[in-house]
Amino acid sequence: MTTHLSPADQDAAFRPKRTAALPWDTLLRALESQGQGALVARGGSSGTGPSGISMDSRTVRAGDLYVGVPGARRHGAEFAAQVVEQGAVGVLTDEAGAAWCADLPEGTVVLIVRDVRDAVGPAAGAIYRGVEDAAGPRLMGLTGTNGKTTTSCFLTALLRELGERTGLIGTIEIRAGERTVPSTLTTPEATQLHALMGLMRQEQVDTAVMEVSSHAVSYRRISGLHYRVAGFTNLSQDHLDLHGSMEDYFQAKAGLFQAERTDRAVITLDGGPEASWGRRMAQAATCEVSTLSLGPVAEHDSADGSVDPGADWAVQELMPEALGHRFTLVHQPTGRRFPASTGLPGRFNVANAALAACMVLEGAPQDWDRIGQVLDVPVGRGPFATAVPGRMEVVGHSPAAIVDFAHNPDGMVRALDSVREARRAAGNTEGRTIIVFGATGDRDATKRPLMGQIAAEWADVVIVTDDDPHSEDPGVIRADVLEGVRAAAARAGQDGRSVQVHESAPRPTAIELAVSLATPQDTVLLAGRGHETSQDFNGTRVELDDRVALREALHRHGHPFLTGSSSAER
Numbered sequence: 001m002t003t004h005l006s007p008a009d010q011d012a013a014f015r016p017k018r019t020a021a022l023p024w025d026t027l028l029r030a031l032e033s034q035g036q037g038a039l040v041a042r043g044g045s046s047g048t049g050p051s052g053i054s055m056d057s058r059t060v061r062a063g064d065l066y067v068g069v070p071g072a073r074r075h076g077a078e079f080a081a082q083v084v085e086q087g088a089v090g091v092l093t094d095e096a097g098a099a100w101c102a103d104l105p106e107g108t109v110v111l112i113v114r115d116v117r118d119a120v121g122p123a124a125g126a127i128y129r130g131v132e133d134a135a136g137p138r139l140m141g142l143t144g145t146n147g148k149t150t151t152s153c154f155l156t157a158l159l160r161e162l163g164e165r166t167g168l169i170g171t172i173e174i175r176a177g178e179r180t181v182p183s184t185l186t187t188p189e190a191t192q193l194h195a196l197m198g199l200m201r202q203e204q205v206d207t208a209v210m211e212v213s214s215h216a217v218s219y220r221r222i223s224g225l226h227y228r229v230a231g232f233t234n235l236s237q238d239h240l241d242l243h244g245s246m247e248d249y250f251q252a253k254a255g256l257f258q259a260e261r262t263d264r265a266v267i268t269l270d271g272g273p274e275a276s277w278g279r280r281m282a283q284a285a286t287c288e289v290s291t292l293s294l295g296p297v298a299e300h301d302s303a304d305g306s307v308d309p310g311a312d313w314a315v316q317e318l319m320p321e322a323l324g325h326r327f328t329l330v331h332q333p334t335g336r337r338f339p340a341s342t343g344l345p346g347r348f349n350v351a352n353a354a355l356a357a358c359m360v361l362e363g364a365p366q367d368w369d370r371i372g373q374v375l376d377v378p379v380g381r382g383p384f385a386t387a388v389p390g391r392m393e394v395v396g397h398s399p400a401a402i403v404d405f406a407h408n409p410d411g412m413v414r415a416l417d418s419v420r421e422a423r424r425a426a427g428n429t430e431g432r433t434i435i436v437f438g439a440t441g442d443r444d445a446t447k448r449p450l451m452g453q454i455a456a457e458w459a460d461v462v463i464v465t466d467d468d469p470h471s472e473d474p475g476v477i478r479a480d481v482l483e484g485v486r487a488a489a490a491r492a493g494q495d496g497r498s499v500q501v502h503e504s505a506p507r508p509t510a511i512e513l514a515v516s517l518a519t520p521q522d523t524v525l526l527a528g529r530g531h532e533t534s535q536d537f538n539g540t541r542v543e544l545d546d547r548v549a550l551r552e553a554l555h556r557h558g559h560p561f562l563t564g565s566s567s568a569e570r
């Protein structure tokens, strides 16, 4: 369960247990060698340097180098005097930030660089690698609109079964060996990422698997990191509030697959609703590239189930079985076949599993026999049966009750499609889909009516509620979503299909309504919140875990439900 730590406590949990101070001149040389030469504007460069680094005044500790970056709302250097009082030994900033450093106490070192976001990664890397310049862990990165969390969980599960000690940095949690910390961002800031690398070295982690959001590339949170293998899942509409256009969003993701950042990419060619993004990503990459064709799993507009003959890897022989699927991963150049299975619902989880397997296979060609043995297990066993919190998490069977993190148009199509597929596979022709969802405030508003439209096209009962409204009026967000729902419901009505539409808030009331309407044949799908345990209403956190609320509602209505930990039916 996610606990909310203060920024300071969380930052402290990310840091290595011990770090020696790095002499200023060693730090300056490290910056110079990375093309980030710094001007020493105040203080000398001969003394004891920093033992840590932070880019937020709320997480600064004694001995830190504080990084003042220009932000959307303020310049971080505004906090220079405050952080020096807190014990920071120096400030790294840009020309604009230097103005706030003029009156700092004697002895404080001020370093000025041209672009502070480019310099922060190399600086953090040098501080946490220390004078001995320690190496490791081996890094694997994942990017794409959907599937990063699930694929990274599959990847770590597979590596663990192969005997590796793993680390994980992602949306749900951060794990270094046996230590776990709840995460707030998908990809933390560069200061924290390099601290985590130091922590993982101390925890003797062999491979760290990291989700890389487009924000992380745009804000250069990954500067100073190098990936052995990086994977691309898919691209579809999301985050247009930050990127402005799909082209910019694509370019941000493409930044991960440049030779100076990554040795080898595994790129899913046909992973999203439009296959052209995967092909373009393979062309835009300047590192070594291997491609994956999903064939029968692909869901883009022109998908006909056939695999791309030019792809290095192909998914073939897809067979639904129990909750998951069997499939064969074929290495097309050699004809080598790897039978495998997933235990989670949804064909998209075959895409996630195939990508995870390809990344490990590409990273260790000498180990194919051993990897093949670990992959070839019955459905419900092995690395790809690992439940991922809040991703198609089954809470009940009669009615089927599922909590999923789908929070963009393509994610919703995939989740709704897999619900329908599961009913079809079970021979259930009576059941309806009841969906409860909302949209996030302060983020890409253009996806709201689209999500509404998809809900009304795929579900029989649509209940629009709140997600994380952040600073926006929740009623306005619901109205945006409902616009898409009502238009699509009207079109469905003309085709003779009736869609019930409800607006219901707060979210627990909407969940209660969904369960009260459900028959044992129906499926209740709560979308958008997944593993989250609270909602943000303009800075006020309201505790809510969809999985708990759904279990409680099922219980109140006399329906059976599955417990979280053991999944034993009550």
Ligand SMILES: CC(=O)N[C@H]1[C@@H](OP(=O)(O)OP(=O)(O)OC[C@H]2O[C@@H](n3ccc(=O)[nH]c3=O)[C@H](O)[C@@H]2O)O[C@H](CO)[C@@H](O)[C@@H]1O[C@H](C)C(=O)N[C@@H](C)C(=O)N[C@H](CCC(=O)O)C(=O)O
Pocket (backbone or CB within 6 Å): 055, 056, 057, 058, 069, 070, 071, 072, 073, 074, 075, 076, 077, 079, 184, 185, 186, 187, 188, 189, 213, 214, 215, 216, 219
């Ligand atoms: C929209 C966005 O991404 N904003 C990022 C941006 O904030 P900003 O430009 O608004 O910063 P600002 O408030 O002007 O402050 C400027 C500087 O002053 C510092 N500051 C500010 C206030 C203070 O009291 N003390 C202090 O030191 C800030 O840490 C910052 O370094 O720069 C900050 C510092 O680098 C980031 O922490 C911050 O991420 C915020 C926390 C955030 O919520 N980001 C989300 C949207 C995000 O990154 N999401 C992605 C994708 C998730 C997904 O795939 O769905 C993720 O990787 O999680």
Ligand SMILES: Nc1ncnc2c1ncn2[C@@H]1O[C@H](COP(=O)(O)OP(=O)(O)OP(=O)(O)O)[C@@H](O)[C@H]1O
Pocket (backbone or CB within 6 Å): 144, 145, 146, 147, 148, 149, 150, 151, 171, 186, 211, 213, 233, 234, 271, 348, 349, 351, 352, 390, 391, 392, 404, 405, 406, 407, 410, 411, 412, 414, 415, 530
């Ligand atoms: N390969 C995929 N293709 C399309 N949709 C997917 C895929 N994998 C998962 N999804 C859908 O997207 C949702 C989010 O999945 P997941 O958390 O793995 O993705 P993510 O990329 O980490 O998302 P975020 O960055 O927003 O945390 C799932 O709950 C599911 O509905």
